[in-house]
Amino acid sequence: MILRNPASAGRLGRGLIALLATALMLALTAAPGTSHAQPTSTTSSDAISATTTASHPFSDPVWLPLRVPARVDCSKTNCGERSHGYWAIDFLGQLDDPVYAAGAGIAHINTNRGGCRTKAQGVDSGRSVWIDHGAGKVTKYNHLNSIKITDGQRVTPATKIGTVGSTGDIAPCRTKYLHYEVREDGLTGHRIYPGSLFACSSSGRVKMPQAFGVTNWNAHNILKKWTPAASTSCMSANWNATPAKPTVSMTPGPASVKVAWGTPPRGTNKVIVKLERYATSKKAYGRAYHYTLSGAPTSKTLTQLTNGRPYRSTVSFHNAYGNSAWATAKVATPASRPSAPKSPRFLTYPHGKYVHYGWHRSSANGAVVTKYQAAMKCQTKGTYGKWTVVTKSGDVIYHNFPTKKSVCKVMARGANKVGWSKWSTKSVIKK
Numbered sequence: 001m002i003l004r005n006p007a008s009a010g011r012l013g014r015g016l017i018a019l020l021a022t023a024l025m026l027a028l029t030a031a032p033g034t035s036h037a038q039p040t041s042t043t044s045s046d047a048i049s050a051t052t053t054a055s056h057p058f059s060d061p062v063w064l065p066l067r068v069p070a071r072v073d074c075s076k077t078n079c080g081e082r083s084h085g086y087w088a089i090d091f092l093g094q095l096d097d098p099v100y101a102a103g104a105g106i107a108h109i110n111t112n113r114g115g116c117r118t119k120a121q122g123v124d125s126g127r128s129v130w131i132d133h134g135a136g137k138v139t140k141y142n143h144l145n146s147i148k149i150t151d152g153q154r155v156t157p158a159t160k161i162g163t164v165g166s167t168g169d170i171a172p173c174r175t176k177y178l179h180y181e182v183r184e185d186g187l188t189g190h191r192i193y194p195g196s197l198f199a200c201s202s203s204g205r206v207k208m209p210q211a212f213g214v215t216n217w218n219a220h221n222i223l224k225k226w227t228p229a230a231s232t233s234c235m236s237a238n239w240n241a242t243p244a245k246p247t248v249s250m251t252p253g254p255a256s257v258k259v260a261w262g263t264p265p266r267g268t269n270k271v272i273v274k275l276e277r278y279a280t281s282k283k284a285y286g287r288a289y290h291y292t293l294s295g296a297p298t299s300k301t302l303t304q305l306t307n308g309r310p311y312r313s314t315v316s317f318h319n320a321y322g323n324s325a326w327a328t329a330k331v332a333t334p335a336s337r338p339s340a341p342k343s344p345r346f347l348t349y350p351h352g353k354y355v356h357y358g359w360h361r362s363s364a365n366g367a368v369v370t371k372y373q374a375a376m377k378c379q380t381k382g383t384y385g386k387w388t389v390v391t392k393s394g395d396v397i398y399h400n401f402p403t404k405k406s407v408c409k410v411m412a413r414g415a416n417k418v419g420w421s422k423w424s425t426k427s428v429i430k431k
Contacts, residue, residue, distance in 0.1 A: 058134035126168025134323030307366030335366030362414030378405035
């Protein structure tokens with residue numbers, strides 16, 4: 001989102017831009033073996049279906065989101081005072097030029113605010129759409145004049161999601177442009193380098209920014225290069241070649257969970273694990289954290305978690321075409337053995353016939369303490385005998401040991417589903 005001077009070249013009418021393009025030949029430099037692409041009208045050839053399936057809804061966002069030629073403006077730091085300071089690309093076009101999804105995914109309406117903003121308000125997204133491409137990868141399309149999708153709609157690069165506009169820009173917001181972003185970790189995650197974008201031109205498939213003679217979007221000369229007139233003629237329904245949805249399991253451990261999914265399918269080049277922690281106060285799972293694992297591992301143990309707090313996890317496989325659908329999520333609660341009870345809570349010798357022994361409850365450490373053990377051994381002629389151990393089910397935290405001995409030692413421990421705690425400190429009692 002960029003502040004613009006109303007007198008800038010980005011405000012020229014379509015006719016003047018076409019004349020300028022013809023006169024100055026501001027065409028992109030085509031890849032080797034292709035001719036120069038001129039800013040002319042789009043072609044209408046469509047080679048791909050406009051639908052996906054629930055089992056294969058995603059593909060990587062690698063396609064130019066415009067079909068009508070546009071000039072390439074700011075990317076990150078190549079616009080001086082107008083620079084974003086973060087990764088995004090501005091494409092300068094004309095009002096109501098069609099905008100398409102950069103890859104297959106689930107489309108959402110982010111904001112639907114028309115009109116301009118004041119300098120005090122600052123630039124915002126205006127009318128904006130975002131697309132979930134799986135595994136936390138998101139593309140975002142700002143300043144649209146109109147939105148053409150419904151929230152939750154499955155889309156492909158053949159789907160028109162909106163039109164170029166200036167909504168959310170600073171008044172008088174005459175510049176018509178698309179602000180395009182790629183993010184990781186969801187819509188509120190960090191912006192990342194958009195990567196190369198492809199377009200199907202009349203001369204074949206064009207790869208940008210390499211076709212402009214640079215290898216990085218931030219290295220091009222702003223407003224000097226045009227994207228080509230494009231179609232879907234060289235695209236294919238490659239979301240059908242993404243991996244099948246994984247099946248996951250979760251095993252809790254001490255302040256950890258192990259997420260496993262078996263051997264990924266052939267061609268998998270990374271595995272993305274998503275983890276969410278349950279927020280008790282909100283009674284809902286909170287922000288998702290994504291862990292990207294290179295290659296084709298079969299499991300991941302996630303550590304430094306909170307015992308007793310439920311965690312939900314799912315997994316996506318990625319190959320050369322994109323991400324699989326998310327696995328059905330599983331839930332596990334990390335837990336450790338209980339802490340050793342503090343002891344004694346009380347320790348007496350009523351009537352000299354038994355030892356009355358109590359201890360404090362163990363800290364559960366993520367799993368309910370279900371039983372305790374109490375142990376006692378006593379002296380006979382100055383020598384201690386063997387420990388006598390009794391098990392107390394539930395929340396019983398005392399025991400009476402019958403004995404006529406004069407000197408005894410006692411201790412206690414608790415257990416949850418993970419196992420037994422350590423024994424408490426030994427206490428000595430004498431008549």
